[in-house]
Amino acid sequence: MNTTVPLQRAIEQFLVYLDVERNLSQLTIKSYREDLEAWREYETLCHSGETPTPDGVDAQELRGYLLAMQESEYSKATISRRLASLRGFYKFGEREGWANGNPTRALRNPRSRRPLPLVLASDDVLKLLSAPDLADPLGVRDRAILEVIYSAGLRVSECVGLNFDDLLLDEDLLKIRGKGRRERFAFIGSHAKEALRVYLETARQYLRDAGKTTRRRDRERFASEAPPSRELKRFLAVFLPSDAALNPQGNDDRTIEETTAEYVEERRRERGLTASFARELNDPDARARWEAFLKEPVFVNKNGGRMSTRSVGRKLEGYIAEKGLDDRVSPHTLRHSFATHLLDAGADIRSIQEMLGHKNIVTTQIYTHVSTATLHAVYERAHPRAKLH
Numbered sequence: 001m002n003t004t005v006p007l008q009r010a011i012e013q014f015l016v017y018l019d020v021e022r023n024l025s026q027l028t029i030k031s032y033r034e035d036l037e038a039w040r041e042y043e044t045l046c047h048s049g050e051t052p053t054p055d056g057v058d059a060q061e062l063r064g065y066l067l068a069m070q071e072s073e074y075s076k077a078t079i080s081r082r083l084a085s086l087r088g089f090y091k092f093g094e095r096e097g098w099a100n101g102n103p104t105r106a107l108r109n110p111r112s113r114r115p116l117p118l119v120l121a122s123d124d125v126l127k128l129l130s131a132p133d134l135a136d137p138l139g140v141r142d143r144a145i146l147e148v149i150y151s152a153g154l155r156v157s158e159c160v161g162l163n164f165d166d167l168l169l170d171e172d173l174l175k176i177r178g179k180g181r182r183e184r185f186a187f188i189g190s191h192a193k194e195a196l197r198v199y200l201e202t203a204r205q206y207l208r209d210a211g212k213t214t215r216r217r218d219r220e221r222f223a224s225e226a227p228p229s230r231e232l233k234r235f236l237a238v239f240l241p242s243d244a245a246l247n248p249q250g251n252d253d254r255t256i257e258e259t260t261a262e263y264v265e266e267r268r269r270e271r272g273l274t275a276s277f278a279r280e281l282n283d284p285d286a287r288a289r290w291e292a293f294l295k296e297p298v299f300v301n302k303n304g305g306r307m308s309t310r311s312v313g314r315k316l317e318g319y320i321a322e323k324g325l326d327d328r329v330s331p332h333t334l335r336h337s338f339a340t341h342l343l344d345a346g347a348d349i350r351s352i353q354e355m356l357g358h359k360n361i362v363t364t365q366i367y368t369h370v371s372t373a374t375l376h377a378v379y380e381r382a383h384p385r386a387k388l389h
Contacts, residue, residue, distance in 0.1 A: 010093060036085055061103075117333075151188050153342075155178070
């Protein structure tokens with residue numbers, strides 16, 4: 001048994017294991033790395049600048065690390081997460097043979113009550129969704145992002161991670177890659193689809209080209225300055241046809257249902273690859289452009305690149321201040337509101353678990369709290385003395 005593996009190397013081996021064998025997301029692995037690096041720095045200080053081997057750390061030293069975090073006023077959630085990272089690290093070390101025992105078994109997580117999530121009332125959600133300026137291409141994009149997050153109950157990372165081949169809009173679905181690289185399908189409502197269509201038709205290409213032009217500040221003409229690309233026009237025609245697109249010749253003899261059926265048929269032929277389009281894509285360059293388009297991000301920033309989660313958070317902060325909403329609201333608040341509003345309207349907890357993509361229903365059960373108004377209505381309806389009043 002080799003118990004002299006350097007601590008840094010052991011950490012790297014553990015992170016590779018999380019990536020290759022556990023198939024965890026890069027964000028989760030990043031959190032593990034930060035937790036273990038913070039602990040490694042603490043151990044180096046405790047050993048006068050010399051980093052010990054994993055087997056050179058005992059339970060007493062780990063209790064000292066726990067006490068140091070408490071004295072530094074780390075939250076109980078952060079302390080629990082770091083202890084969980086250490087437990088996983090030493091469990092892996094026992095399996096690999098460079099840890100003789102697991103000193104984390106002697107540690108206990110600090111007791112804490114999980115706080116109830118912050119939830120917006122329906123009226124406040126509408127205020128927030130109406131905040132972006134639709135005369136600005138960035139506002140058009142932001143409206144679509146907020147509508148999609150609330151409509152589908154997405155994490156902000158899931159929203160900004162959407163590519164065009166994830167948009168199954170003719171079936172009112174989004175293909176989502178969630179935590180742990182687990183995939184699921186999420187529903188998208190009519191309001192979110194309309195906001196998304198407006199963004200794709202008018203603002204997306206303008207922002208996509210922003211890195212090549214200085215015209216992005218000329219906001220009044222952004223729709224005409226950069227019309228959708230050929231690939232985006234075809235995507236819109238197949239998946240998000242407007243009334244005008246459904247009847248482009250103004251032929252009143254053809255019903256919406258008849259023309260819609262044509263697009264449904266196109267959808268069934270390999271996501272828009274109809275016979276005529278397939279002939280066009282016999283050209284290798286045209287096919288490469290189409291396949292590259294399907295892998296492009298749906299939501300782009302002012303420089304034409306993929307949006308980041310932090311960018312969405314910063315934009316939301318401005319809209320919250322503008323509407324006078326609770327400054328604790330974050331993009332994740334819309335996900336909490338999605339789940340709570342569904343539950344208040346009678347949706348069952350198992351269905352909400354599937355829509356949120358939670359692996360364990362215990363995570364979803366936090367939403368079983370209901371609004372004060374709902375509780376009050378139940379009380380007045382059910383309590384005998386309340387009925388007298």
